Amino acid sequence: MISEEQVRHVASLARLGLTEEEVREMGGQLDAILDSIEKIRELDLADTPPTANPLNLSNVLRPDEPRPELPKEEALAPAPDPVDDLFAVPRID
Amino acid sequence: MADLLSLTAHELSGKLDAGEVSVREAAEAANRRVEEVDGDLNSFVTTTPELALERAGRVDGLLRNGGVRPWEGVPIAVKDVLSTRGVRTTCGSKILEEFTPLYDASALKNFGDAPVMVGKANMDEFAMGSSTENSAYGPTKNPWDLNRVPGGSSGGSAAAVAAGEGWWALGTDTGGSVRQPAALCGIVGLKPTYGRVSRYGLISFGSSLDCIGPMTRDVRDSALLLQAIAGHDPRDSTSANVEVPDYLAGLDAGVEGLRVGVVTELMDERIDAGVREVVSKVAAGLEAAGAEVGEVSLPHAYYALEAYYIIAPAEVSSNLARFDGVRYGLRVQADGVHEMYRKTREAGFGAEAKRRIMLGTYALSSGYYDAYYAQAQKVRTKIVEDFRDAYARYDVLVSPTSPSVAFEIGAKTDDPLAMYLQDICAVPASLAGVPAISIPGGLADGLPVGVQLMGDHFTEPMLLRAARAAEQAAGFEFAPRP
Numbered sequence: 001m002i003s004e005e006q007v008r009h010v011a012s013l014a015r016l017g018l019t020e021e022e023v024r025e026m027g028g029q030l031d032a033i034l035d036s037i038e039k040i041r042e043l044d045l046a047d048t049p050p051t052a053n054p055l056n057l058s059n060v061l062r063p064d065e066p067r068p069e070l071p072k073e074e075a076l077a078p079a080p081d082p083v084d085d086l087f088a089v090p091r092i093d
Numbered sequence: 094m095a096d097l098l099s100l101t102a103h104e105l106s107g108k109l110d111a112g113e114v115s116v117r118e119a120a121e122a123a124n125r126r127v128e129e130v131d132g133d134l135n136s137f138v139t140t141t142p143e144l145a146l147e148r149a150g151r152v153d154g155l156l157r158n159g160g161v162r163p164w165e166g167v168p169i170a171v172k173d174v175l176s177t178r179g180v181r182t183t184c185g186s187k188i189l190e191e192f193t194p195l196y197d198a199s200a201l202k203n204f205g206d207a208p209v210m211v212g213k214a215n216m217d218e219f220a221m222g223s224s225t226e227n228s229a230y231g232p233t234k235n236p237w238d239l240n241r242v243p244g245g246s247s248g249g250s251a252a253a254v255a256a257g258e259g260w261w262a263l264g265t266d267t268g269g270s271v272r273q274p275a276a277l278c279g280i281v282g283l284k285p286t287y288g289r290v291s292r293y294g295l296i297s298f299g300s301s302l303d304c305i306g307p308m309t310r311d312v313r314d315s316a317l318l319l320q321a322i323a324g325h326d327p328r329d330s331t332s333a334n335v336e337v338p339d340y341l342a343g344l345d346a347g348v349e350g351l352r353v354g355v356v357t358e359l360m361d362e363r364i365d366a367g368v369r370e371v372v373s374k375v376a377a378g379l380e381a382a383g384a385e386v387g388e389v390s391l392p393h394a395y396y397a398l399e400a401y402y403i404i405a406p407a408e409v410s411s412n413l414a415r416f417d418g419v420r421y422g423l424r425v426q427a428d429g430v431h432e433m434y435r436k437t438r439e440a441g442f443g444a445e446a447k448r449r450i451m452l453g454t455y456a457l458s459s460g461y462y463d464a465y466y467a468q469a470q471k472v473r474t475k476i477v478e479d480f481r482d483a484y485a486r487y488d489v490l491v492s493p494t495s496p497s498v499a500f501e502i503g504a505k506t507d508d509p510l511a512m513y514l515q516d517i518c519a520v521p522a523s524l525a526g527v528p529a530i531s532i533p534g535g536l537a538d539g540l541p542v543g544v545q546l547m548g549d550h551f552t553e554p555m556l557l558r559a560a561r562a563a564e565q566a567a568g569f570e571f572a573p574r575p
């Protein structure tokens with residue numbers, strides 16, 4: 001059973017604000033989902049390697065050649081609250 | 094000109110090429126149709142009628158000089174998860190309500206400067222959902238029955254095609270989000286092999302699963318649209334460096350001698366009887382057309398949904414961390430940066446996005462990682478092996494696309510598990526990264542039923558050929574609805 005305290009802890013790890021009502025609902029919903037997911041633990045897969053990606057990917061590198069970068073004003077254009085030429089954030093707490 | 098809306102995309106393309114119809118006339122017809130029906134359907138978050146006309150004018154100019162590829166003049170709807178330069182891209186979320194991308198998704202680059210786009214199609218927020226009820230911009234309705242969902246998460250794209258608001262659309266499929274809404278709306282939806290289409294400019298949901306796919310009126314249109322979007326892209330390191338074949342060549346070669354396996358695990362009592370009946374009929378039709386039809390087992394398919402609902406949220410919890418109110422999107426002001434993150438994300442994300450962020454963060458957190466995430470990745474290996482074994486004996490696997498026909502709006506919104514069950518037939522192919530297509534196989538209770546065909550990695554030419562034969566066997570005729 002996932003307690004409200006655990007819900008708040010996971011939300012804080014995710015930097016996600018939840019209303020009190022969401023905290024109450026989320027515990028029950030996560031419980032139900034995790035209960036159904038529990039089924040995969042019945043498989044003995046100790047010797048099975050994991051698959052992270054369906055293609056056998058290796059690191060893809062590009063040549064280390066200088067290229068024009070995104071102009072600063074374009075990069076900042078979608079920012080909600082830029083200051084001067086910078087992405088600004090409130091006080092680091 | 095009303096007849097224009099009844100043409101398939103390749104038929105329209107032929108008329109554009111022959112000069113019988115101008116691209117501008119096609120765009121005007123699509124715009125009028127959007128005007129006429131979208132108040133009821135809500136297929137679009139943003140419509141772009143003027144842009145469509147402007148771009149149509151450009152393609153008309155090029156057509157006179159030749160060199161236009163056959164898809165360029167055909168008006169299209171683009172799911173709002175794909176970045177479009179200068180056109181707001183919300184991803185169905187409040188957190189991106191005011192976001193205007195600086196570049197186009199690579200999947201659009203073969204449309205010349207930009208596609209003749211009628212609008213940005215509605216979707217479940219961040220592509221999470223199976224009904225398009227999770228959009229911050231209201232639910233989309235199914236053109237077959239306005240009280241029902243169009244499926245999700247590409248429900249806006251599916252409804253737009255089914256209603257004739259443009260001739261085709263792009264959707265994205267992480268755990269079935271192209272195929273399931275295509276099935277529920279009576280159109281064709283193709284999830285290509287993972288890596289076949291560049292993900293650059295696609296706002297990520299589950300990075301190891303996300304695929305961009307065509308949503309079209311028939312299989313030939315699907316082949317044509319795949320031709321337009323497939324290819325290697327150095328800007329996406331997960332894009333496959335595999336040559337793009339001619340997807341239209343051999344499309345009508347038939348299925349004589351092709352080995353077709355019906356997946357037993359996806360034909361059990363979890364699937365509505367009416368849906369199973371349609372799938373069996375289409376399989377019999379393929380047999381009558383010369384295919385060898387048998388039964389095949391994917392033994393770990395029973396665990397696919399559970400593995401998917403660990404892996405996808407785990408990737409979500411990481412991918413959605415970028416929405417923090419600093420570089421783009423919504424910011425809720427607060428005293429202190431952590432409080433600003435929390436408040437911005439609280440206000441910006443809807444219920445399903447929050448649920449999946451929480452689930453993914455939990456599954457990845459200390460003490461649970463091995464039990465959930467690592468185990469799910471091992472199940473994924475087993476599913477890949479199941480497919481490999483199946484393709485040793487069969488060329489194409491067949492199953493339903495969705496366990497039921499379109500359900501009523503609101504029927505599953507309070508029960509996330511019931512909603513997740515919608516994806517049981519679709520997620521095995523997603524986890525294995527193999528291509529899969531849904532074609533309309535017929536009707537059950539007066540609503541469309543999708544039949545899914547799955548091929549091995551990069552066998553789209555064969556898969557499309559089989560799908561074309563299945564489409565002919567089903568005899569389902571597309572007509573814009575309502």
